[in-house]
Structure formats: structure tokens, C-alpha cells
Amino acid sequence: MRMWSTIWPVLISCLLLISLNALGEESGYCSTLTEHTKDLSNNNLTRIPSHLSNSIEYFDVSHNNIASIVHGDLSGLTHLCFLKVTHCGLQYISLDAFSSNSEIKILNISYNQLTVIPNLHLPQLRMLDLSSNPYPSYALPGSFGNLSYLSILAIGSKDASSVNVDDFVPLQNISLKKLIFGDGTELQNYENGSFSQLKSLWGVVLKVTFCQHFDIFSNMIMDFDQTQTKKIQLVKLFPDQCTIRTDPFMAFKDLRVLSNLSIVDTWINSSVMVKLFKNIWKSSFEETVFLNITYNEDTPDGFQLPKQNHTTNLRAFVLDGVHHHQYHYPTFNVSMELVNKLTYLKFSGTGMNILPCNLISAIKSLQLLDLSDNLLDESGFWWFGCSSHKVFPALRKLSLSHNRFNDLAEIAKNVNDMKFLESLDLSFNSISIDKPCFWPPHLIELSLSHNNLGNDIFRYLSPYFQKIDLSKTGISVIPLNISSLFPRLTYLFLSFNSIQVIPVDLRALMLLSLHIDQNAVTFISQKSMEGFPKLRTLKAGYNPFSCDCDSFWFLTAFNKSLLSDWPQDYTCSTPPSFSGMRFEMYEHSWLSCQPGLQAAVVLLVLFVVGTALAITVYSCDGIWYTKMLWVWMRMKRRGYKRADRLLNATFRYHAFISYSQHDSVWVGSQLVPELERSGLSLCVHERDFEPGMWIVDNIIHCVEHSYKSLFILSKHFVQSEWCNYELFFAQHRAISVNDDSLVFVLLEPIPPDSLPKKFLKLRTLLRRKTYLEWPADERKQRVFWCNLKAILQTVDQSKILKDVATDIAEMCPLVPVKE
Ligand SMILES: *[C@@H]1O[C@H](CO)[C@@H](O)[C@H](O)[C@H]1NC(C)=O
Ligand SMILES: *[C@@H]1O[C@H](CO)[C@@H](O)[C@H](O)[C@H]1NC(C)=O
Ligand SMILES: *[C@@H]1O[C@H](CO)[C@@H](O)[C@H](O)[C@H]1NC(C)=O
Ligand SMILES: *[C@@H]1O[C@H](CO)[C@@H](O)[C@H](O)[C@H]1NC(C)=O
Ligand SMILES: *[C@@H]1O[C@H](CO)[C@@H](O)[C@H](O)[C@H]1NC(C)=O
Ligand SMILES: *[C@@H]1O[C@H](CO)[C@@H](O)[C@H](O)[C@H]1NC(C)=O
Ligand SMILES: *[C@@H]1O[C@H](CO)[C@@H](O)[C@H](O)[C@H]1NC(C)=O
Ligand SMILES: *[C@@H]1O[C@H](CO)[C@@H](O)[C@H](O)[C@H]1NC(C)=O
Ligand SMILES: *[C@@H]1O[C@H](CO)[C@@H](O)[C@H](O)[C@H]1NC(C)=O
Ligand SMILES: *[C@@H]1O[C@H](CO)[C@@H](O)[C@H](O)[C@H]1NC(C)=O
Ligand SMILES: *[C@@H]1O[C@H](CO)[C@@H](O)[C@H](O)[C@H]1NC(C)=O
Ligand SMILES: *[C@@H]1O[C@H](CO)[C@@H](O)[C@H](O)[C@H]1NC(C)=O
Secondary structure (H helix, E strand, O other), X not given: OOOOOEOOOOOOOOOOOOOOHHHOOOOOOOOOOHHHEEEOOOOOOOOOOOOOOOOXXXXXXXXXXXXXXXXXXXXXXXXXXXXXXXXXXXXXXXXXXXXXXXXXXEEEOOOOOOOOOOOOOOOOOOXXXXXXXXXXXXXXXXXXXXXXXOOEXXXXXXXXXXXXXXXXXXXXXXXXXXXXXXXXXXXXXXXXXXXXXXXXXXXXXXXXXXXXXXXXXXXXXXXXXHOXXXXXXXXXXXXXXXXXXXXXXXXXXXXXXXXXXXXXXXXXXXXXXXXXXXXXXXXXXXXXXXXXXXXXXXXXXXXXXXXXXXXXOOOEEEEEEEEEOOOOOOOXXXXXXXXXXXXXXXXXXXXXXXXXXXXXXXXXXOOEEEOOOOOOOHXXXXXXXXXXXXXXXXXXXXXXXXXXXXXXXXXXXXXXXXXXXXXXXXOOOOOEOOOOOOOOOOOOEEEOOOOOOOHHHHHHOOOOOOEXXXXXXXXXXXXXXXXXXXXXXXXXXXXXOOOOOOOOOOOOOOOOEEEOOOOOOOXXXXXXXXXXXXXXXXXXXXOOEEOOHHHHHHHHOOOHHHEOOOOOOOEEEEOHHXXXXXXXXXXXXXXXXXXXXXXXXXXXXXXXXXXHXXXXXXHOOHHHHHHHHXXXXXXXXXXXXXXXXXXXXXXXXXXEEEOOHHHHHHHHHHHHHHHHHOOOOEEEOOOOOOOOOOHHHHHHHHHHHEEEEEEEEOHHHHHHOHHHHHHHHHHOOOOOOOOOOEEEEEOOOOOHHHOOOXXXXXXXXXXXXXXXXXXXXXXXXXXXXXXXXXXHHOOOOOOOHHHHHHHHHHHOOOOOOOO
């Protein structure tokens, strides 16, 4: 038969992928850590390889050609917990095949060629899938009575057409929770009481089709109602070709326990749908779900459910994935007056482009409406045929995700009519913003994720919003005044944008949760987090973090228990040498990131070094050496400065030496020999004075013919000799204080203040410390001599004293003229 896959009116097939993962293959019984996992599926294996590591806990050899599992095949895998051998053509499992694998908790041997349900001695088994094997009967071996922990059993064979009470007796005392029964074929025979002995069942998936034997369907349903089963899923309930004359759902009205019904992957005609609803109306069902159905109107007026004379228990109704067999609008005529418990309604993947508003918006109890994944836009949702008052009188949450809405202002205006609406989901639409939006104060949650909006969006939102989702909306900047824009904001989701910076000067935002993962944030600073004093969860993974000092605070001080995605989603991006490295692995000399600590350490180091140096200097007379060096350097410098000016002058002596009689021994035995040995010519006081001449004339003579004048200062010298020089200097103001031609050697300490006040010049000179001290230490004496010679030899080329002296005197008014 040719099938039209059409939609509400538009010719676009609308296929929803329905995840039937309810079986929960990976549901936590076994470790799936990669080091304990071995996947050999699709390997053309003809038998299970030997020499497998015995650390394997999770082993998948599905989609191979393994005809049998016998003793020894799995003997090495003593820790095996999960074993999957599906689609292998498996025909035989020996009695002792799993004798070494008593730890197995999950065994999946579905889709094979087993003609006998194998005996299994697996005391730990929790989940067993035997479905889609050609065993001719459902008679379970007695050993199943020892599977004390078995919780989920999937069993089904195309070759088994009857169910007998004895078949499931071994499971009588086992607390099986979930049964997945059947292999998509019809049953010929069902013995009453077969399933009702599985007392602890709470969920059933029935993969059995019915066309003729609806009595079997009823008996089975009634049996499940004897257990604790609340939820029943009917997969491919009717075959595609089937004319249904009776009422298949008559049993529903007598149910007590069953409350959740879902019908999956099934062709349903409107005539059957009406029968179904008439029965559901009277039944205990609270929830009815249709997943992936093909709907066909075989009644001329479509779906007509006239006014019933009592209310229904339905609280939730889901229609997810509808293929419309016909190319026209389906017709509904349902009286919603007596629907007073329905709170949740989902019409998804139906191709709807016009809301059946008089049907849906009239439901007084409706709180949650999910119209995601349809073809709705503003004009289809609020179309002119709808009455605009008393719409959705109790609606709190509305999802319009994955539709074709585009005008935010229009939507904002219209939701003002939904007086209790708190939450609106507009994700995955084509929303644009151009007009101001006037939001009602009761709307506090809005999702606009996956719309192309840009940074302006913040101006179009409501100050009442507490939860805003702006993931993947093209935002690059968080506004600085966000806390005044949204004073009540507690959840802000900004994933998948291009935000580079979390602002630092946000005024405290009352956020509890912030998602800023998959952006362009390079670091998270303490200052920016101060903007979120109440934060409880932060998601910031998949950002290009820079692994340097900027990240120091985040890595060391930030409370990682706030991060829902730490550490797996955090990697370094820059610097290139760390690119791709796990953020938490990044180690660094964090010292360099703490200026305070750094300064303290530097100070400490300086202090230690300084102290060490001071001790060294002190114990080795470093101070003295330093002083000598200082004097020497000054002399050198000045010498160079004047070198050119002193050119061409001629002197008879390098130095004139003046000293006291008391110091003549030192001068005669040390000074003069030392200096003359180095080739200096000296005019020595007394020795070279011309007899008969006045002492001052002698001095003048010597001074004028010497390049330098060297005074050997001692207390005696000051007392006995200096007065001559004071007089001399006073008369010849030629030589100033600054003049380098005067060199003083201190034989003993002479405090400047101990000098008579009249020796003005000497006091000045000594205060300026421009002298050399004679050291007692022999090692130091060598330095002394070097220094002294250097001073005396500086600018040895001589000079014309008078010219220079005049210059200098003018520059130095310090020397008083003695009256
Ligand atoms: C067993 O494997 C099949 C094939 O992969 C899968 O469809 C089924 O859900 C698995 N059974 C259980 C109980 O997980
Ligand atoms: C398995 O065998 C088929 C044909 O025999 C070949 O095409 C396929 O590549 C093989 N697969 C592996 C994983 O060796
Ligand atoms: C169940 O286990 C007990 C103890 O291991 C054993 O004696 C008994 O034979 C087993 N029953 C069956 C049916 O295998
Ligand atoms: C289950 O337990 C009942 C009562 O304890 C007992 O009579 C019955 O034989 C047991 N069934 C099996 C299969 O062990
Ligand atoms: C099975 O039970 C139903 C009621 O639960 C009853 O109507 C029907 O006759 C029974 N069938 C047999 C074969 O006992
Ligand atoms: C639905 O109705 C068509 C006729 O419109 C019929 O051919 C088909 O067998 C019916 N299918 C079911 C499952 O009721
Ligand atoms: C939907 O149901 C049809 C049968 O009605 C089935 O062939 C198809 O695989 C189902 N699609 C999904 C996604 O489950
Ligand atoms: C809807 O059903 C009522 C009776 O329950 C009937 O009076 C009315 O005409 C029907 N409307 C349509 C459009 O079929
Ligand atoms: C209510 O409907 C049931 C059948 O659906 C009928 O037996 C009963 O008489 C009706 N009661 C009233 C008051 O209409
Ligand atoms: C059954 O349906 C109710 C109402 O929708 C729901 O709250 C509950 O979770 C469902 N139970 C199961 C087991 O799915
Ligand atoms: C926030 O800042 C934007 C511009 O940055 C400005 O247009 C807006 O008026 C400000 N809002 C408030 C409440 O301060
Ligand atoms: C980190 O946050 C958690 C949860 O908010 C809290 O329990 C814990 O005390 C915090 N740890 C530190 C060190 O602040």
C-alpha cells in the first residue's frame, strides 16, 4: 500500500526520532571506564578471541559470526560484568559457558539464532535480553529461579505463539521489575494468569501486535493490572493492514493499577482512536502517550468525541511524532468541558501550523503546554479564528521551541493575555528584534536560545525575568548594567556565544546559576566573580583559557564544587606551549603571579643578601675600602675633566709634602720612599725648604712649583703647622676648597669639630671628607699607596696654576678672606 507521509497541511514530512532508550543498556550496573572496556563488535570474528585481559568488565562482541559460546571461551574474563553478543548468529551456549564469569550483571544475547532458552547460572544477573531469537516457546528453564537479582528481562521470539502459566513459574519469587515481551508478532494463545504471577512488575513493554485476538490483549492487560505495573508501552500494537471491527480497548475501563499508557510505532485510524479515547475516558489512565504514530482518518467526520457524561482521569497527554496518512487537516470535535484534570499537553512533531485553539486553549486545568517542533508562527498560534479572551486560563509553562516564530514584540504583546504564564520557551526559532517589547510581570522565565539576536537583545527583555536563556544567540558582550536591567535574575544561560570578558564592575547580581561555557572567555577573575556573590553553579567549560597568571585565582582559589563541568571541559588554549592541556594539570610558578608575595620575597632576599654583605663588609673593613674607592673615583673623574685645561703646564715637583715634625719618622721611612720609588718627585717640607727663607715664602715657592700639595694631617700638624697655611691661603686666595691640587692624608682621626674655629678652611675640608686615611692594616696600606699615587699622578701633565687657580677661586666663595 502506498503511504502518504504528509503533515498537517503542509507537504513536509515531519519525522521525529524517538529515543526508546528506556531499556537502559548502560544503566550503571557496570563500569564503562575505557580501561575496563573492550569493544570487538563488527570484527568478522568467528569465535571469542582468547588471551583477553582479565581486567575487562565491559565486553562487546556484537555483530560478528560467533555460532557458539562454550566453556573456556570466556574463562579469562573473571571480572566480566557486561557482555553483549547480539547479531552474531549465536546458536548454542553450553551449560558451563559462563562458569568463570559469575560477576556478569548484564547479558545481552538478543538478535541471534538460539532455539533454546539457555540455562544461566549467573547469580549476579540484573538484566537479561533474550529477545529476537527463534526459540519455539517461552518456557523458562528452572535455573531462572536462581537469578535472584534479575530486574529486567527482555524475551521474544517470532516462533513462539503461545504463553502458558508454567512458562514464567521460575520467576514467581523473583522481584522482576520490568518485562519486555514479544517480537512483533501476534500470539495465538495466552493462558490467564501467566503474567499476573510476576507480582513485582512495575513496567511492561509489549511488542506484540493484535488484529484478531483482542481477547488475548484484554486478558494480558488484565493480568498486568494484577501486578504493580503502572506503565505499559504497546509497540506496534496493530499491524498496518488490519480491519478492526470490535472494540480492542474494552478492558481499559476495568483497570485499577495501570495508569500510564504509551502507544509506539503504530498505525492508528480515527475510528480506532475514538474507541480508544472512549475507553481511556472511563479508565484509570492518567497519562497517554503516542510516539511515532501514523494517523489516518477513516471516519467521514474525523475524530468525533461527543460530550461524555463523566470526567476523565487524564492528567497528561502526549503526541510526539505524527505522520498524517492523508493530505488534509485532521478534524477534531472533542468536548473539553469535562477535562478537568489535564495539566500537561504535548503536541510535538505533528506538522501543526495552526493551533486548534478552541480545543486546547479552553482546557481549564492546563498548566504545561509543549508545542515544540511544529510549524507554528505568530499568525498560526494567535490566528483570527481564536477567541482572544479566556485563553489558557491556567497555563504556566509554554514551549514553542523549534517552530517558526519571528516577532518578539508580537509574542510579548500576546502573552499578556495568558494571565498565569511564567515560563516561555522560544528556542530554535527565527526570532528577530526591532520593536520594543512589553512583557507581562508574571512572565519570569524566557528562553531565546538558538536565535540570531545579537547584543541588543538585553534591551528587549523584561526586568521581571528571573531566568534567561540566551545560549547561541550571537552575544559578544554582557552589559555592565545587567544588574539594574534584571534585578531579580537568578539563572542566566549564555552558553555558545562569543563573549570574551565577564565584566568586573558588575553591581552584585543575585545569580544562582551562570552558564558561560563555549564562549571566548580567556580567564575568570576574582573581581568578575564578585559580581555574583550568591552563585551556586557555574558552567564555563570549552572556553579558550589562557594558562598564565590571569588564571591564577580561578585555578587556585575558586571553589570548584560550583562547577558542574570541572575538570573535563577545561583546557588551556594559550600560550601555545600549553594548548590543549587539561586546565587542572597546569602547574606554574604561581609565585610570579602574586605581586604582594613577590615583593615580600624580594625584600626578604634583599634583606638576607644585605645582611650577609653587611656582615662580610664589616668583618673585612669593607667600609674603609669603599671609602678609598670613592675618593679615588672622584679624583679620577675630576682629573679627566680638567686634563685638557691643564695641558702644557710645567712643574718641578709632583707634590709638595707638608707635615709636622712629630710625623717625620713616618714621612721619612714610609711616605717619601714609597712615592719616590714610583718615580714621583717631591718637595718635602724641611728637606727641600731653602734655608734662610721665611717659612711662608718657602711654602709658596714649593706650592707654586708642585702639581699637588700633600698635607699629612695629625693633631700635631694642625696645632703646629696649619696656621701657616691658613695664612697662606688667606693671602693667596688662589687655591680654593674645590681645588684638587690639595691632598690630605689623615694619620689619625681628627674630628672637624675639635679644630679651632679659626681654621675655617681645614674644617670645611675635613667635613667634606676629601682625604685619605692611613690604615694600620698592612693589606689596606697597599691600597692606600695605590690610591695616593693615583691621586698624585692624576693629570700629571701639569698646568698653569695661576689660570686655573683664578677660575677656581671665582667659583668658590667658600673660602673667607682673613682680615
Ligand atoms: C540488547 O542489544 C540490542 C541490540 O543492540 C538493543 O537494541 C537492546 O536494547 C539491548 N537490550 C538491553 C536490555 O539493553
Ligand atoms: C568483514 O568481512 C567483510 C566481507 O567478508 C569485509 O567487507 C569487511 O571489511 C570485514 N570487516 C572487518 C572489520 O574485517
Ligand atoms: C539453584 O541453586 C541452588 C544452589 O546453588 C542449586 O542447588 C539448585 O540446583 C539451583 N536450581 C536450579 C534449578 O538450577
Ligand atoms: C515461590 O515461593 C512460594 C512460597 O514461598 C513457593 O511455594 C513456590 O514454590 C516458590 N516458587 C518457586 C519457583 O520457587
Ligand atoms: C481469562 O480471564 C478473563 C477475565 O480476566 C475471563 O473473561 C476469561 O474467560 C478467562 N479466560 C480463560 C480461558 O479462562
Ligand atoms: C485503517 O483504515 C484503512 C482504511 O481507511 C484500512 O485499510 C486499514 O486496514 C486500517 N488500519 C488499521 C490499523 O485500523
Ligand atoms: C515509526 O514507526 C514506524 C512504524 O509505524 C517504523 O517503521 C519506524 O521505524 C518508526 N520510526 C522511528 C523513528 O522509530
Ligand atoms: C461536534 O459534535 C457535536 C456533538 O457532540 C455536534 O453537535 C457538532 O455539530 C460537531 N461539530 C462538528 C464541527 O463536527
Ligand atoms: C453515561 O454513559 C454510560 C455509557 O457510556 C451510560 O451507561 C449511562 O447511562 C450514561 N449516564 C447518563 C446519566 O447519561
Ligand atoms: C505516569 O504519568 C504521570 C502523569 O503524567 C506521571 O507523573 C508519572 O511520572 C508517570 N509514571 C511513569 C512511571 O512514567
Ligand atoms: C543600560 O545600558 C544601556 C546602554 O549600555 C542603556 O541603553 C540602558 O538604558 C541602561 N539601562 C539601565 C536600566 O540602566
Ligand atoms: C564550596 O561550595 C560548596 C557548595 O556550595 C560548599 O558546600 C563548600 O563549603 C564550599 N567550599 C569552600 C572551600 O568554600
